[in-house]
Structure formats: C-alpha cells, structure tokens
Amino acid sequence: MGIDARIFKTLERNNINVSIVSQGSSERGIGLVVDSNKAKWAKNALDAEFEGDYATKDINMITVMEEVSVVSIVGQDLSTFHLPYNALIKNQIVPLLFNNTVSGKNVSLVVKKTDLNKALNVMHGQIFGISNKVNLALFGHGNVGGTLIDQILKSAKSIEERKGIDVRIFAIANSRKVLFDKKGVSKNWKHAIQEKGISYTLDDIFAYARDNHLENLIAVDNTASQDFVGHYLDFVSNGFDLVSSNKIANTLGFDYYRSLRAELAKKQKQYLYETNVGAGLPLIDTIKLLHLSGENITRIKGVFSGSLSYIFNTFSESEKRFSEILKDAMNSGYTEPDPREDLSGNDVGRKLLILARELDLSNEFPDIDIENLIPETLRKGKVEEFLTQLDVLDEKFEAIKERQQQDHVLRYVGDLYGDLQKEKGILEVKLISVPKQSALGQVKGSDSIIEIYTESYGEHPLVIQGAGAGAAVTARGVFGDILRIADKGRKI
Amino acid sequence: MGIDARIFKTLERNNINVSIVSQGSSERGIGLVVDSNKAKWAKNALDAEFEGDYATKDINMITVMEEVSVVSIVGQDLSTFHLPYNALIKNQIVPLLFNNTVSGKNVSLVVKKTDLNKALNVMHGQIFGISNKVNLALFGHGNVGGTLIDQILKSAKSIEERKGIDVRIFAIANSRKVLFDKKGVSKNWKHAIQEKGISYTLDDIFAYARDNHLENLIAVDNTASQDFVGHYLDFVSNGFDLVSSNKIANTLGFDYYRSLRAELAKKQKQYLYETNVGAGLPLIDTIKLLHLSGENITRIKGVFSGSLSYIFNTFSESEKRFSEILKDAMNSGYTEPDPREDLSGNDVGRKLLILARELDLSNEFPDIDIENLIPETLRKGKVEEFLTQLDVLDEKFEAIKERQQQDHVLRYVGDLYGDLQKEKGILEVKLISVPKQSALGQVKGSDSIIEIYTESYGEHPLVIQGAGAGAAVTARGVFGDILRIADKGRKI
Known part of the structure; x- marks a missing residue:
C-alpha cells in the first residue's frame, strides 16, 4: 500500500x-x-x-511543529493572492505551509502562533481593501521632526482617502525619551511626550512594535546624530525601512556606504534620503533616474547651502558689513548655533559627496577640495570668542568683494565635474564671483539652485531652484520619501 | 472511513x-x-x-482538469517566494494550484500547459537572480521614438549590470508597419524595418507576445495619434503597462481620464507620462508627490512650450521681425509643420490641463482661457497661404512689444491658479510682459521654466528649468518612465 x-x-x-x-x-x-x-x-x-x-529509509522522519495557527482565506482568488502574501513577507512573517483548493477559491496558510495577530492585521488591509497601515517611529522632534509630525497628522485623512494608506506614528523619540502610542499619536503629542514620555533603548522600540503586531514599519531619522546612524542596520534587521534627513550615513566611508546598500538589498528594505541635498527640491531622485537611464551626467554645480546662500546674496546686494549679515542670519535661525559649521564648507562638501556617490563615483570625504571660509586663527575655540573677532572676516570678504569684476556677485558653490564615467570625480567647494545675470547670480534669499549638465541637455543645464533649507520644505520632502516607500510594492 | x-x-x-x-x-x-x-x-x-x-451530498463533484503542467521549485524558501509569484501574476499567469512541503523547501505549482513556457521564463529571472526581462513594443519611430530606441540599445548593457533589468524591444511599429524580433531589435533596426517590416493589426502584436511567451510587457506610445490612444485599454487587457509621450489620453474628457485610471487599477497596470509636460524635466512626478503628501499647491505658472519660448525669447531680444523669427523656428524644426498648431496655444493649454488634473481638479479642455495668437482671419486655410500673410503678425506683435514698460520682455505662459482645493482651478494661457530680471524674463533659447508655488515654499516658488522639448531629452524622459515601471514591484 x-x-x-x-x-x-x-x-x-x-x-x-x-x-x-x-x-x-x-x-x-x-x-x-x-x-x-x-x-x-x-x-x-x-x-x-x-x-x-x-x-x-523509505521514510526519513516524522516531526511535529507545535504552536502553529491556521489562517484560511475564503474567496481568495490566486490572481490577487500576491497582495496579502507580499504584505506578510514585507513584515517578516514567513508561512510554514500554504496551499489552495482548486475549486472554491480557498487559500490556507499555517503560521507560527506568535505571528498570527500580525499576519491577520497585514492581510486584512490587502484583502478587504482596508487601508494599508504604515507605522512610523520618528527620531528627532525638533524643527524638522516636529513639523513633519504636524504635516502627517494634518494630511493623514486625505492620504487614506486618496491612496488607501493609513499613516500612523507609533513612536516619537529624541535621545532621551520616547512616546509610544500603538494607535498613532494625536495632535497633542507635544504635551503627551512631557506627560507620558519614558526613557528607552532601541530594543524597547523593537519590542513595542513586535508586541503590538505593528506592520509596515518605517524608521525616520530627523536627528543629526552619528550614534543613531550606527543603529541603521539594527532597524533593517528588525524589519524597518529607513527614511532620513540625516546626512551622515551617506558621507561615511565608501565601504560602509556600499555595505549598507548590500544589507538593505539582502533584507529587501529601502532607504530614502531625498532631503539630504536641497531639502524638498526633487534632486536626488532626478539624478538617480537620469543616471540609471544612461544619461551621461557631465557636471553638477550649484548653491547648496541655504544659510550661505542668504549670507552671500545679502552681502553681494547690500552695503552691510559681513559680520552684521552673519549675525542677522544667526538670529533668524538660518545658521547652525556655531556658524563656523556652515562657513567651514563641510556641509556643502557632504552634499556634493552624496550626489557624486549617486553617480556611482567612489569618492571619499577627504577627496573634496573645500575652501574653508574661516581664517585658520579663528577655527578653534568657543563660539563666543569667535564672535568677538568678526572684524577679520569683514576685512577678508570686503577685499574679495571689491576685487570682483563689474556686475559680479559672490556665490559659495559646490562643483562636481571631471570624467564622471570614471571611478572618481573632481569635487570642489569654493567661493566664486559670477555675473549678476547668470543663473547662479540670480539666486535670491536663502534659495538653493542646482544645475545638472548632461549630454542630452548640452550647454543648457537642467536647473532646479527653490528653498533648499527650512523646516517646512524639508519635512515635506521627508514625508514624500515615506509615501514613496508606503506606495512601492502595494500593487504591482 | x-x-x-x-x-x-x-x-x-x-x-x-x-x-x-x-x-x-x-x-x-x-x-x-x-x-x-x-x-x-x-x-x-x-x-x-x-x-x-x-x-x-457528502461529495459534491469530482472534476478533471486537463492540459496542466506541474512546476516544482526545489530549494525555494517561502520568504522569497513572493518574487517569482509576483512575476507570474504581473504576467497574467494564475496558477491553478500551489503548495509547499514543510521541510525540504519545495514549492509546487500547477499551471495551464499553455502558460508553462512563459511561467518558467518569468520565474527563472526572479529565482536565479538572472536579469528581469522587460519587453517593449514601441509605437512611433520618428524623432523621439527613434532617439529612444538608440538610447535603449546604448544603455541596455549597463542597466542590466547595475539594476538587473534586461530591456528588450520586441516590436517597433508606425501606423503602417511593424518589425518583430523576440530577442530584441539590434542596432541596424532602421534597415531591418525596411527589409522585414510587415503590415499589422494590434492583435498581431498581442499574438506575437503571447506566442513567444514574452514577459513584463510595456507599450510605449511616441505617436501623436488619437486613434492609437483609443486602444490603450486593449493593451491593458493584454497585460501591457503603458508609457507615453502622447498627450491625448490625458486631455480627453475627464470621465475618460478617470475611467482609464480605474481600469488600470483594476488590472494592476501602470501608465506613466512624465514627458507630457516639460519633456525630460522632473515635473509631473514632483507635483504628484507634493500633492499626495498634503502640500497645498497654490499656483503653477510657466513657459511650457519650447517653440514659443524660442520665438518670444528671440523676439524680445533682437530687432528681427516676428515673421522672420517664426520662419527660423520652422526651419530649425522647433515648430509643428503648421506653426499655427503652436501659436494657437492649444498645446500649452493641454499641458496646463494635465497638471491641473494631477492636482485632482476636474477641469475640462474648454475651461481653459487660451489666448490664440493668430488673428481670426488667418486661422483657416492652408499653411502656405498663412505664410504669405505674416505681415499681419509682424504688425500685431511689434505693437505689443512697443507698448511694454521698460526692461520688460514678452513671454507666452500657462498659469494655473485659484482655489486649487476646490473642484476646478482657473487655467489661463496668455502672452504677458514681465520684467527682464524676473525668473520668467531670464529664460533663454527654447528652454521651459515652471514655477510651483506651495504653502511651504511661500513666496519663493520651486523652479524647474531646462530644455522642455527636443528629441534627446524627451526620449530620456520616456526611458525614465520605462525604468520606473520595470523597477516597481521587483522587490518589496
């Protein structure tokens, strides 16, 4: 028998x-x-x-697997079964067994008992056309982070109506405290953090997501912390996609850059960071797609720093002293608390490096030729001390301004050029004098402007211009990245 | 028992x-x-x-299904089974039965015998990390279409290396003839069309794809044909995604616009058309994402037509007569064969309407207030006749030019404004006079410039500028859309 x-x-x-x-x-x-x-x-x-x-040896072994649950999807057509199945895999739930009945449109799944609740959650959304829940853990709730939270709360309802994506924030954290709410934080989140915020480790966040069966997890990094970046891979292995306005992960060594991407690919997770360069301006995605479609990008040049844009735009137009404009910029919150962070050019250098790497160039930070605007004698010491010696800067920049040709203005630019099909490009960050009538010369206020030169566009670059800094536009760019991840893989 | x-x-x-x-x-x-x-x-x-x-009635019926094939995937972990399964569904192959063995990493699929070859094709790519084949049928091989074919052939190898997408063109057609090649056309395609092109109906193309088990089908419309647009839904039901530079499908009645999208959603197919406005400029995607993330877009304004940009930029700067510039533009191929197509403003109107609809506005073409630049007496009749009467245009535009304030220039702009949260926006297409120093006034050559005003960006619009027409940049934009579709759903 x-x-x-x-x-x-x-x-x-x-x-x-x-x-x-x-x-x-x-x-x-x-x-x-x-x-x-x-x-x-x-x-x-x-x-x-x-x-x-x-x-x-006709029979090898008979084993019993305990603690399993059977999920039966009645009425499931196999032509749409990929949707709930994708949702399971995206949430790291791997069924032990599945099969269907030929007639009767019936699919059975056996999952670990511990996965049952989450499995039902994620499949319900896909099967009944209920909105897909996306659960965010936000790190950093200062300027950008705080604005983002408010934007999300304001738009959540209309996004659910139009795209069937239900965006919820289940955790808001800074370096000290976290506020949890499995149903999603509400408008009074600021007050709630004070009342209910608790100290935490990242494992607490992973455990909270797991214990509450939260699906479609995205970690959003609006901090400027290098320590936090060190945990990106922990998030990935705990099932999170990543979105960040934090530039650090993309400007560490190229080996790390590549290994992060390899790990993301392996774990089938995404990492988006459109706001790393030009805040909400559609730069990185545009460059990525041009490059991928074989367009030969020959040069990228522009004013990348909102604060330095403001400072030199104002300095070029007005009779005010440089130090006065710098202090205005500080008071308006355009600069970092220590404005030498901006004037050192490192921030612009980092942005240029990020773009270079999008073009598959393997440049490293020390490859960038950066003109540090701060005289060597002023580079160290406390900021208060630095601010008492701004006369030196006034003298320096007044002289540069006067040496210019007529109808020229000063701009602090990043410039990526060279043979960009090779291993490394030339990256320069420097103060230049340009004709007032040129595209760079026309930039106003704290706007950024980026010119992308390609083979197809020839001498006429593709130009993208607008507010390249600021909480509202940066938060909107981060929001866009979140929605891109939420949308991808929903339907195929 | x-x-x-x-x-x-x-x-x-x-x-x-x-x-x-x-x-x-x-x-x-x-x-x-x-x-x-x-x-x-x-x-x-x-x-x-x-x-x-x-x-x-303990048993209802016993049926036999004939002509089926069994596919057994040995070594298949269920954590990655969604990839081959997605590929099957994307290619309209629905298994009759599937199941797995608990131990042994084994998945069995039963498919119709007629689906077997294609099923193996599409799954191989996903399982063995072989590149995903994407099979294109290209309609229109004139300026844009021909350039696109050359771009694809030139970049195919590097895209395969970098993204694992193997882009092939299995059919090139114009309104009369088609060239088939199941392995993908090669560099000498122009010659091959002459030698091997055959007359066809669309059913021949569907049959060719089916008979050769071609997977991941995309139809690319680089025609300007309204007839062809009438077949978009046939493509969708035959398993094609759609990419088009043809603007017609997006500017027919709003009911059709909505029903096309409903059908695409139902059949899980995509339709991308980034080049409908501003050729290769990253406009539509940017606006879509801003709008989706809840950004309140308050106005979109710009120079949308490369030909009219060239004409008025030159006219504003030089002493030449309008008719002379118009003829130069015609001879350089900047205008349609009958330049009244451009001067009527309908093309700019269509572009503005496409953007309005991206904002969920339900405007119709007749809602657009278009300033037709051709005097009524010259609107009808043959183009040769029109060209003998250009004196009328010279007089008209010279008068307009002279009436301007000092340091002002003429620009033919599209302007979408009003309360864009309501059902309909205000759409105006008109010739205006702007300060030479303004962003619009600075546009050079045949560039397009589009200003996007939003709540977050305030008075400073996001500005996107560059070649808004031309075969190379338009083809590159179409290529980008093809890659977006090829990439989506590959991994989740």
Whole structure:
C-alpha cells in the first residue's frame, strides 16, 4: 500500500481528523495539520505504522511543529493572492505551509502562533481593501521632526482617502525619551511626550512594535546624530525601512556606504534620503533616474547651502558689513548655533559627496577640495570668542568683494565635474564671483539652485531652484520619501 | 472511513500514483495531480467509490482538469517566494494550484500547459537572480521614438549590470508597419524595418507576445495619434503597462481620464507620462508627490512650450521681425509643420490641463482661457497661404512689444491658479510682459521654466528649468518612465 493511503488509514484508525494536507510534486514529504492535542498521538501512530520504513529509509522522519495557527482565506482568488502574501513577507512573517483548493477559491496558510495577530492585521488591509497601515517611529522632534509630525497628522485623512494608506506614528523619540502610542499619536503629542514620555533603548522600540503586531514599519531619522546612524542596520534587521534627513550615513566611508546598500538589498528594505541635498527640491531622485537611464551626467554645480546662500546674496546686494549679515542670519535661525559649521564648507562638501556617490563615483570625504571660509586663527575655540573677532572676516570678504569684476556677485558653490564615467570625480567647494545675470547670480534669499549638465541637455543645464533649507520644505520632502516607500510594492 | 483515506485507498487499488496533494483547512475539497493518461481512470474509480456519497451530498463533484503542467521549485524558501509569484501574476499567469512541503523547501505549482513556457521564463529571472526581462513594443519611430530606441540599445548593457533589468524591444511599429524580433531589435533596426517590416493589426502584436511567451510587457506610445490612444485599454487587457509621450489620453474628457485610471487599477497596470509636460524635466512626478503628501499647491505658472519660448525669447531680444523669427523656428524644426498648431496655444493649454488634473481638479479642455495668437482671419486655410500673410503678425506683435514698460520682455505662459482645493482651478494661457530680471524674463533659447508655488515654499516658488522639448531629452524622459515601471514591484 502506498505511503499516502497508509498515512490516512492510520490516522483514521486513531480517530484523528486532518484539516490541511500538503504534498509537493517531488514527494519530498507531506504536511498535515491536526488538532494540537492530537499531535503527539498522531506522531506515535505514524511512527508505529512506518517503523519498518525507517529501517529501509523509505521514510526519513516524522516531526511535529507545535504552536502553529491556521489562517484560511475564503474567496481568495490566486490572481490577487500576491497582495496579502507580499504584505506578510514585507513584515517578516514567513508561512510554514500554504496551499489552495482548486475549486472554491480557498487559500490556507499555517503560521507560527506568535505571528498570527500580525499576519491577520497585514492581510486584512490587502484583502478587504482596508487601508494599508504604515507605522512610523520618528527620531528627532525638533524643527524638522516636529513639523513633519504636524504635516502627517494634518494630511493623514486625505492620504487614506486618496491612496488607501493609513499613516500612523507609533513612536516619537529624541535621545532621551520616547512616546509610544500603538494607535498613532494625536495632535497633542507635544504635551503627551512631557506627560507620558519614558526613557528607552532601541530594543524597547523593537519590542513595542513586535508586541503590538505593528506592520509596515518605517524608521525616520530627523536627528543629526552619528550614534543613531550606527543603529541603521539594527532597524533593517528588525524589519524597518529607513527614511532620513540625516546626512551622515551617506558621507561615511565608501565601504560602509556600499555595505549598507548590500544589507538593505539582502533584507529587501529601502532607504530614502531625498532631503539630504536641497531639502524638498526633487534632486536626488532626478539624478538617480537620469543616471540609471544612461544619461551621461557631465557636471553638477550649484548653491547648496541655504544659510550661505542668504549670507552671500545679502552681502553681494547690500552695503552691510559681513559680520552684521552673519549675525542677522544667526538670529533668524538660518545658521547652525556655531556658524563656523556652515562657513567651514563641510556641509556643502557632504552634499556634493552624496550626489557624486549617486553617480556611482567612489569618492571619499577627504577627496573634496573645500575652501574653508574661516581664517585658520579663528577655527578653534568657543563660539563666543569667535564672535568677538568678526572684524577679520569683514576685512577678508570686503577685499574679495571689491576685487570682483563689474556686475559680479559672490556665490559659495559646490562643483562636481571631471570624467564622471570614471571611478572618481573632481569635487570642489569654493567661493566664486559670477555675473549678476547668470543663473547662479540670480539666486535670491536663502534659495538653493542646482544645475545638472548632461549630454542630452548640452550647454543648457537642467536647473532646479527653490528653498533648499527650512523646516517646512524639508519635512515635506521627508514625508514624500515615506509615501514613496508606503506606495512601492502595494500593487504591482 | 474518512474521505481522505478512501481516496488514497481507491487510487492505490487502481495503481494510480499521486504527486501533488492539496487540501485546504476548511475541507472544501482536495486537489490531486496524477499522470494525464490516468486522469479519466482516476475519476471513474473515485466516482464509483463515492457513488453513495453523491446521493447524501457528502461529495459534491469530482472534476478533471486537463492540459496542466506541474512546476516544482526545489530549494525555494517561502520568504522569497513572493518574487517569482509576483512575476507570474504581473504576467497574467494564475496558477491553478500551489503548495509547499514543510521541510525540504519545495514549492509546487500547477499551471495551464499553455502558460508553462512563459511561467518558467518569468520565474527563472526572479529565482536565479538572472536579469528581469522587460519587453517593449514601441509605437512611433520618428524623432523621439527613434532617439529612444538608440538610447535603449546604448544603455541596455549597463542597466542590466547595475539594476538587473534586461530591456528588450520586441516590436517597433508606425501606423503602417511593424518589425518583430523576440530577442530584441539590434542596432541596424532602421534597415531591418525596411527589409522585414510587415503590415499589422494590434492583435498581431498581442499574438506575437503571447506566442513567444514574452514577459513584463510595456507599450510605449511616441505617436501623436488619437486613434492609437483609443486602444490603450486593449493593451491593458493584454497585460501591457503603458508609457507615453502622447498627450491625448490625458486631455480627453475627464470621465475618460478617470475611467482609464480605474481600469488600470483594476488590472494592476501602470501608465506613466512624465514627458507630457516639460519633456525630460522632473515635473509631473514632483507635483504628484507634493500633492499626495498634503502640500497645498497654490499656483503653477510657466513657459511650457519650447517653440514659443524660442520665438518670444528671440523676439524680445533682437530687432528681427516676428515673421522672420517664426520662419527660423520652422526651419530649425522647433515648430509643428503648421506653426499655427503652436501659436494657437492649444498645446500649452493641454499641458496646463494635465497638471491641473494631477492636482485632482476636474477641469475640462474648454475651461481653459487660451489666448490664440493668430488673428481670426488667418486661422483657416492652408499653411502656405498663412505664410504669405505674416505681415499681419509682424504688425500685431511689434505693437505689443512697443507698448511694454521698460526692461520688460514678452513671454507666452500657462498659469494655473485659484482655489486649487476646490473642484476646478482657473487655467489661463496668455502672452504677458514681465520684467527682464524676473525668473520668467531670464529664460533663454527654447528652454521651459515652471514655477510651483506651495504653502511651504511661500513666496519663493520651486523652479524647474531646462530644455522642455527636443528629441534627446524627451526620449530620456520616456526611458525614465520605462525604468520606473520595470523597477516597481521587483522587490518589496
């Protein structure tokens, strides 16, 4: 008698009902689901039946998997089963067994009991057209982070209506405290942090997401912390996609840059950072797509820093002293608390490096030729001390301004050029004098402007211009990245 | 004795081996795969065994499905099974039955025999990390279409290396002839069309794709044909995604606009058309994402027509007569063969309407207030006749030029404004006079410039500027859309 017939006869004889049966074509085994209180009994009975077959090696082993749950999707057409299945995999739930009934549109899934709640959550959304929940953990709730939270809360309803994506913030954290809310924080989140914020480790956040069966997890980094970047891979292995306005992960060593991407690919997770350069301006995505489609990008040049744009635009137009304008910029919050962070040119250098790497160039930070605007004697020491010695800067920049040709203005630019098909490009960050009538010369206020030169566009670059800094536009750019991730893979 | 035991005993008795067995949890049925030459016999034997159960309705029916093939994926982990499964569904292959073996990493699929070849094709790519083939049917091989073919052929290898996408063109057609090549056309495609091009109907193209088991189909419309747009839904039902530089489908009635999108959603297909406005400039995608993320877009304004940009930029700067510049533009191929197509403003109107609809406004073409630059008396009649009467235009535009304030220039702009949160926006297309120093006034050559005003950006618009027309940049934009579709759903 064949194996299958003997199995079912044996179970029959022992009064054990079988629900799911799954046997593959190459007859490597057969899977049976029985009531958990009969599992041991079933195994004993089958062991006895097949005792002789063990010896002849016709049967290899019979194992029992405990603590499983059966999910049955009734009415499931296989032409749309990829949607709930994708949702499961995206949320790191791997079924132990699945099969369907030929007629009757019925799919059965066996999952670990611990995965059951989350499995039902994620599949419900896909199957019943209920909105897909996206659960965010936000790190940093200062200027950009705080604005983002408000933007999300304001738009959540209309995004759900129009795209079927239900965006929720289940955790808001800074370096000290976290506020949890599995149903999503509400408008009074600032007050709630004060009242209910608790100190935490990242493991607490992972555990909270797990214990509450939260699906479609995205970690959003609006900090400027290098420590936090060190945990990106922990997020990835805990099932999070990543969005960040933090530039650090993209400007560390090129080896790290590449290994982060390899790990993301392996774990099928995404990392988006459109706001790393030019805040909400559509720069990185544009460059990525041009490059991918084989467009030969020959040069990228522009004013990348909102604060330095403001400072030199004002300095070029007005009679005010440089120090006065710098202090205005500081008071308006355009600069970092220590304005030397901006004037050092490192921030612009980082942005240029990020773009270079998007073009598959393997440049490193020390490759960048950066003109530091701060005289060497003023580079160290406290900011208060620095601010008492601004006369030196006034003298320096007044002289540069006067040396210019007529109708020229000063601009602090980043410039990526060279043979960009090779391994490394030339990256320069420097103060230049340009005709007032040129595109760079026309930039106003704290706007950024980026010129992308390509083979197809020839001498006329593609120009993208607008507010390249500021909480509202940066937050909107981060929001865009979140929606791109939420949208991808929803339908194929 | 239970049903399962009786089934297997009966088959056993008749010497019929069973490979795949699939029984769902709700016991609505059990599926068995047996050798096709034993199928009838198996059914007869089971019918006899269950004769009495038919009467008591314990058994409903036993059916045989002929002409099926079994695909067995050995070594398939369920954590990555979504990739080959997505590829199947994307290519409209729905398995009849699937299941796995709990141990042994084995997935079995039963598909219709006619689907077998294509099923193996599409799954191979996903499982063995072989590049995903994307098969294009290109319509229109004039300026834009021809350039696109050359761009694709030139970049195909590097895209395959970098993204694992193998882009092939299996059909190139114009309104009369098609060139087929299932392995993808090669560099000498122009010559091949002459030698091997055959007359065709669309059904021939669908049949060719089907008969050659071509997967991941995209139809690319670089025609300007309204007839062709009438077949978009045929492509969708035959499993094609759509990319087009043709603007017509987006500027027909709003009902059609909405129903096309509903059908695409239902069939899980995409339609991208980034080049409909501003050629290769990243406009539509930027506006879509800003709008989706809840950014309140308050106005979109700009120079949308490359030909009219050239004409008025030159006219504003030089002493030449309008007619002379118009003829230069014609001779340089900047205008349509009948330049009244451009001067009527309809093309700019269409572009503005496309943007309005991206903002969920339900405007119709007749809602647009278009300033037709051609005097009424010259609107009809042959182009040759029109060209003999250009004195009228010279007089008209010279007068307008002279009436301007000092340091002002003429620009033909599209302007979308009003309360854009309501049902309809205000759409105006008109000739205006702007300060030479303004962003619009600074546009050079045949560049386009588009200003996007939003709540977050305030008074400073996001500005995107560059070549808004031309074969190379338009083709590159179309290429970008193809890659977006090829990339989406590859990984989740």
